[in-house]
Amino acid sequence: MWDPTTYLRYGDERSRPFHDLVARVPADRPRAVVDLGCGPGTLTATLAARWPDARTAGVDSSPEMIDRAAALDAPVDFTVGDVRDWRPTPDVDVVVANAVLQWVPGHEDLLVRWAGALTPGAFLAFQVPGNFAAPSHRALREVARATRWSDTLAPLLREAPVRDAVDYAALLAAAGCAVDAWETTYVHLLPAGADADHPVLTWMEGTALRPVRAALDAAGWADFRTELGVRLAEAYPARQGQVYFPFRRIFVVARTGARAEEKP
Numbered sequence: 001m002w003d004p005t006t007y008l009r010y011g012d013e014r015s016r017p018f019h020d021l022v023a024r025v026p027a028d029r030p031r032a033v034v035d036l037g038c039g040p041g042t043l044t045a046t047l048a049a050r051w052p053d054a055r056t057a058g059v060d061s062s063p064e065m066i067d068r069a070a071a072l073d074a075p076v077d078f079t080v081g082d083v084r085d086w087r088p089t090p091d092v093d094v095v096v097a098n099a100v101l102q103w104v105p106g107h108e109d110l111l112v113r114w115a116g117a118l119t120p121g122a123f124l125a126f127q128v129p130g131n132f133a134a135p136s137h138r139a140l141r142e143v144a145r146a147t148r149w150s151d152t153l154a155p156l157l158r159e160a161p162v163r164d165a166v167d168y169a170a171l172l173a174a175a176g177c178a179v180d181a182w183e184t185t186y187v188h189l190l191p192a193g194a195d196a197d198h199p200v201l202t203w204m205e206g207t208a209l210r211p212v213r214a215a216l217d218a219a220g221w222a223d224f225r226t227e228l229g230v231r232l233a234e235a236y237p238a239r240q241g242q243v244y245f246p247f248r249r250i251f252v253v254a255r256t257g258a259r260a261e262e263k264p
């Protein structure tokens with residue numbers, strides 16, 4: 001289950017890649033804009049503000065997220081749904097999928113399918129985290145494997161659920177798109193209180209740790225959390241009251257049906 005409040009705890013840091021992504025979408029007057037895996041909807045609302053004449057929609061598989069999004073009262077049609085079932089209508093000129101495809105196994109096939117189904121000239125923009133080899137995720141996997149919960153947690157461990165920027169670029173260029181692909185490592189400076197939980201732990205609780213939490217009982221989760229917190233404090237020590245948390249992300253903006261040598 002997704003918890004919008006926990007997810008939004010680092011809302012400023014989490015929203016920056018979205019803004020960096022859509023800044024590279026030069027759509028002028030799109031007819032319809034769709035935000036796939038829209039989460040709590042705050043960022044979808046910025047799409048509606050940027051393109052007020054467009055019909056803007058948000059789709060997410062989490063009813064909790066869609067409830068939160070609907071409460072924004074933004075001019076957006078928010079619906080519960082799985083991105084794997086989504087099909088573009090001919091008026092969709094912009095598709096955004098920010099920080100969602102890492103949760104969708106086989107999303108490479110989806111990207112190719114969307115690229116083929118969208119009207120030529122439409123933009124397909126997505127961002128995925130590229131931090132699965134980072135100390136945070138290595139620590140998560142190590143604690144999960146080395147503890148009494150390994151049988152329960154091993155099936156949940158994801159070593160490499162995303163491709164790198166070159167792979168995505170090649171995939172979408174082969175599907176007939178003009179592609180703009182890049183990666184960025186943000187260095188998030190997270191406040192670290194002496195008596196507070198480690199901030200990388202509380203960051204991960206909003207995303208990567210959700211499946212672990214759901215799989216354990218309350219006591220198991222408390223123990224797991226404590227053990228992971230120790231590892232994270234070693235990997236990301238606090239300096240002058242803050243933790244430096246590097247976070248790599250992969251971005252792609254593809255324009256469908258455009259010649260390969262064109263820029264999106």
Ligand SMILES: C[S@@+](CC[C@H](N)C(=O)[O-])C[C@H]1O[C@@H](n2cnc3c(N)ncnc32)[C@H](O)[C@@H]1O
Pocket residue numbers: 002014018036037038039040043059060061062065081082083084097098099100103104207
């Ligand atoms: C990390 S959040 C990103 C939310 C939003 N795009 C943002 O940038 O703030 C990931 C979202 O993807 C949604 N999600 C995961 N798998 C999905 C799927 N198969 N179909 C639709 N939504 C999905 C989750 O419910 C969650 O709201």
